[in-house]
Amino acid sequence: MRVGAGAAAIGSAGKVMFLEPARAMASPRPVPPSDRLRFASIGTGVRGCEDLQTALRAPGVEMVAVSDLWDGRLVAAQEHANKKLDTTKEYRRILDRKDIDFVIVATMDHWHAKIVEDACAAGKDVYCEKPMTHKVPEGFRIIEAAQKYNRMIQVGSQRRSSVVFAKAKEIHDSGALGQVTAVEGWIDRNSPSGAWVYPIPPDANPQTIDWQTFLGDAPKVPFNLKRFFRWRGYSDYGEGLPGDLFVHILTGIYTALGLEGPPQKAVSGGGLYRWKDGRDEPDLLWTLYTFPGLTVSVRCNLNNNSQGGGTRVYGTKGTLVFDDETSVTFIPQDTRPRPEDYSVGGWPKKLREEYWAKWKQEHPAPPVTSLKVVEQVQTYRAPDHYDEDLVHMENFLNAVRTRTPCDEGPVFGNWTAIACHMANYSYFNKSVANWDAAARAIKG
């Protein structure tokens, strides 16, 4: 990645530079037949349909089959693929096919681990949607399965491959931020759709949906359309706000700062204040994480969206500001030395004036003016039509072809998933969540 030549000055408030992605975005290039990849999608709801379209935008990729539990999704997948596909409600039938190189797993979260493990055992590479797991032990099982069967796994938190977060990491690693001690990130919403109150299709019923398979290892409850289509509100199938949104914020922060491992500690506050429709997940969650030398606050509020989404990285020499996923701004702190003004107010005039005179003698005119500090403000922007989903998918496809590791393998996916589980542990147990690395478990 390099900064584009077309840098444009914007007033005195710094510059905007356009980033050039390292990897070409789906440029049509010939792929030899031997390099063609055939795939199937397991789970083709909202995200599964997006993922399959993203994969099909890359050269040399062909979709051959789809598995989902509602008839309507099997139809939608074929419409998006613009092709008649092999369809089934039993994903194992897809895994038994010998002509499939990889699968996209975009089911509800409580099914991810089982399908990924089965896919690895069947010799398929896997693009698995985020968050990688529903429960802590699943992550370690997925890592073992990938190693045992020599499979490529990419977890679907696309910020991991983004040119914007790569630039942020470059700025961080250059030392320009100084010592980073605090980070905050948030995604806020204020609408029924934002609170996962999705419309329920009129033809959804026990004949068109395989309810027993949907439940999987979740508690057996009677057929319930809200649980199937608005599953994010139920801890039986997802991880609420952490699994849906924290994981994106955390992936960006981990990437920009080069963090490794789960957080040491998490403390959550929040509640289900407004969207009381039978769900057990909160509509506001605010979590304070502890990492070595660093405190990170992550918040999602479904009851006010005046702040939208953003991340701030606070260092002793500068701040990184992300207002969305398409740009990052570096704002230097003015750290030029200054004579003490505040505390000497209580000194006798003579001593005070002597102090100031001495200070002036010891500090000749500063080489850096305040204008110079302002000029160092720089915004790095992804190019128009930059598609981090596509870049993330292409990174996976390249790994499948070349057997080089993905940007977001299961080890990384496990760290951010555990961070989500820690936020929920703290909220639901009303206690601190500590990560016990030796026990590979969250402890209160």
Ligand SMILES: NC(=O)c1ccc[n+]([C@@H]2O[C@H](COP(=O)([O-])OP(=O)(O)OC[C@H]3O[C@@H](n4cnc5c(N)ncnc54)[C@H](O)[C@@H]3O)[C@@H](O)[C@H]2O)c1
């Ligand atoms: N990366 C992102 O930006 C992003 C965005 C949205 C969703 N997601 C993730 O994608 C996943 C899916 O979310 P969604 O919004 O598309 O959900 P969805 O409810 O729209 O679709 C999930 C589909 O999975 C199917 N399914 C569940 N168990 C199955 C099984 N055993 N076999 C076959 N099909 C099965 C269901 O029938 C359903 O149609 C979630 O893990 C979510 O967190 C990621």
